[in-house]
Amino acid sequence: MLNVTQAKDIKQSSVTEIADVVVIGSGAGGAVMAYELANAGRRVVLLEAGPYVPSSEFNEKYADMFERLYVDGAGQTNADGDLTILQGRCLGGSTVVNATAAFRTPSWILKKWKTRHGVEGMAEADLAPVFEKVEKRLSVHVNQPQEINRNNLLMREGCEKLGWSVKPMARNIKNCSLAGYCISGCRYDRKQSMLVTYVPWAIEKGAKVYTDTDVEQITTKGSRATGVIAKVRDPKNSRSVSRLTVRARLVVLSAGAIQSPVVLLRSKIADSSRMVGKNFACHPSLAVQGIFDEVVTGWSGALLGVYCDEFDHPGKGRFLLQGGAGDPYLFAQVLPGLGREHAQMMTRVNHMTNLIGLIHDRNVGRVSLKDGVKHIEYRLAKEDKPRIRKAVKAGARIWFAAGAKKVVLPTIKPIILESEKDVAAINGMPMEPADLRITSYHPQGTCRMGGDPKTSVVNSRGQCHDVSNLVIADASVLPSSVMVNTQMTTYAIATHFANLISAEPDRYLG
Template sequence: MSLAWQQTDDLPVQTAATIGSGPHRLSADVVVVGSGAGGAVMAYELAREGRSVIVLEAGPFVPSSRFTERYPQMMERLYQDRGGQRNEDGDLLVLQGSCVGGSTVVNAAAAFRTPEYVLRDWREKFGLSDMTSEALDPWFTQVEQRLSVHVNAPHEINQNNQVIMRGCDKLGVSWRPLARNIKNCALTGFCLAGCASDRKQSMLVTYLPWAMHHGAQVIADTRVERIRHKNGKATGVVATTIDPKTGRKVADVEVEAKLVVVAAGAVQSPLLLTRSGLTGQSGQVGRNFACHPSVGILADFDEEIFGWRGATLGAYCDEWDHPDRGGFILEFAMAGADFMAAFSPGIADKHLEFMGRLKNVAGMISLIHDENAGVITTNDRGEKAIRYRVTQKDRETIRTVIKRSAEIYFAAGANKVFVPTYAPTVIEDVKDIDRIVDALDLGPGTIGMTSYHPQGTCRMGANPQNSVVGPDGQFHGVERLYVADASLFPTSIMVNPQMTVYALSSKIAHGINEQGSELFGN
């Protein structure tokens, strides 16, 4: 069936520019907070069953016609805190989308199912007995079909990947082509800045328009201040629409709803719940933050690579993808010069030498199965605080990541390997890897890390004493309040999380739809 709109520009999304001064008192069967992976899927699955749905998104509505492929500009427009969201120590950059479509607009489209060993932990430690690969298979299969998930064909694996795969092959280290949710990839290499030609099957071009086709309303620039609840039941939300250009309030928005779904992401969701006085029986709201702290390892080669050309992600190394073998994966990726300049090693002549040879530089990032060691809270100024430090165990995993990455690079023929420590660390010979890397401090404030995958702050579990929401996604102790984003994850999942969020949100939505008249009275 065709949609009434052709392009993202055509979508009837309300914004600060169109909503009017209000106050606006709205009502719906369901109000969804957040329009990313969890919120968009929830909105569609409920709307197509005939429920009236309102989606409130704090970020702006940016049609893909305005994606400029300039990283600095797009980080300002599409990312949380203009791309500057950091932990309290300042050594971890936490990248999240903040726009209609959320992080799905700015991710690199990697599509993994949840690893079985992770699901086993969820079953055994958190009582999530139905979280098996078999039970989740229909949910994954459905979303994979809808989002054109496919394993990269050879033409989707660029020269940056080819060089690193060569190193893996020489060492006998396993690698695989990645699966991605992309249709007819144009190989432009700007996934992280938003796909200007709509090839990436983000929520902006899929589930959100589909939800709107079934009547869902999407309101951007609108931050939910608190969730209303009475006698143990959620009754709606109170929100503020803010002009993104001036930062000034445009309107108060209240939504009365029979069901509230929180899907604002693993940083914002616990803050909203806490602001609303919903701290749960377990005291776990905002705790157990994990984020796959990633280090980017670069290497210089004689050959020209032009790593920014082609698909952003082509292949990955799965040799150490189980906790018994290390608990990390390596994804082979580079970005444009206006992004990579921020990660340049050295100053003055060393910096210019690096940038002058950027076309000869290969890049890979690590994702580690980190411990849930962080907390999302507010500081003494009342501002959001991401209190996260890599644990000793995870620090040693990062040390191993650096060693294995360097070995792969040198096997591929690298001249030197750059480690992203604040004090420049350059490895120029394979024989020096252990000596140099073993001597690195790697403590707080010594190495630059990036998280693309915040998760775990409203963990799901059967026991209200150690979890925030139940196996059905409903907040323990509060009826008609659901959570549907990566904050659900009881433990970190090591792989890119979007597919797990889609599957869990689909499953939770199905459970809500099954209750039908009991919840909605019609």
């Protein structure tokens, strides 16, 4: 058990902490910042809105773990209700419940950030040593043969028959147990999430950690941040048990691409550009299933095995395809149909494969406040719809090339293809969000980084243009969708910002 202050531990009605740095959020950005700054000798207080759930309590039952580890019990959606947005809400954040894909930021994305957004100091050569450092710490490695299960072997076979590029996935995992329950938390501590790496490392260096703590406001005096005001809540009933005030010389906001803008908007700061909450992207993701004669049991073994990057090209669509199948509980969530029709499809689940199309989307969404609570607006951009159609076509072709007898499309009403020749029918597949099963695993944007204070929220050093001792270090600062899974990009950016703070503390802490 970690030395963490939870709601049950606090008896006073109000608590005050004095620190050099207060960090809001314990996910990929916050945990890294907390450790790096504590390691540099700073007094750090780390605040997490979610509960501390030790891995000994992970039970591999999705219904239980979704409720305990995810925002809104894994039921967070956009305002229209046609996009599910998954985020972790626990000590360690989304790193506890992600699928461990470990991609570096594509070089073409970094180039675009410089040319279009004026981001400095983040070229591929600048970040390469940072990525190397993080990858070593988190045991990132390319999947070995035993880590590629039957679901992923079939995907690789289909890609190879089509002559498409397919590669083993790199993952941040040590001696994988091959349980396959990554997204409900790794009970074996093999996944190198923040819960088992940077958070305990920060605690060892003296950081004080509070969970069950909702930050209500970042406090300021003039143009300087002075700390935060938060409520510590009983995780069982959300009742406030104490008021926590942290006074700090530096505030680091790492609450994620949805909650970070919410905190800023509630605090009424850092928004002279009127860009806080705008430019929301989410990597809309759609699942395509193959149905085979053979028993596949796609959830047996490591969740993510291989990926197809054949279409990572502006002329081919800019999307990735990743192999990964959950157990029957997850298949039940993504398979189309209702009642008897759905139940009949579920009888074939042992024979099903699954892959995910990950779309490089435009930053067209927005996070705002409505009646004091988060309000997420997102509709597919016109330019993204052809990419989705291409991704679904590619997924269907992969499964048929691998020997599938049928392919199930990611639509609300069942559309099942019987053979390769039916793939052309995808041209007529309904493309409105309400017609598709779309999920986001990677919300990003909303506090864009850039060189122009009129079009961005933070500069290339992570500092808010309006408040120099307020740093934002999470996926909200990404100037554009990164196309790949976002955790490694977030780790790298947070490490980079922490290095800058340690190199020039007076610039940040005053």
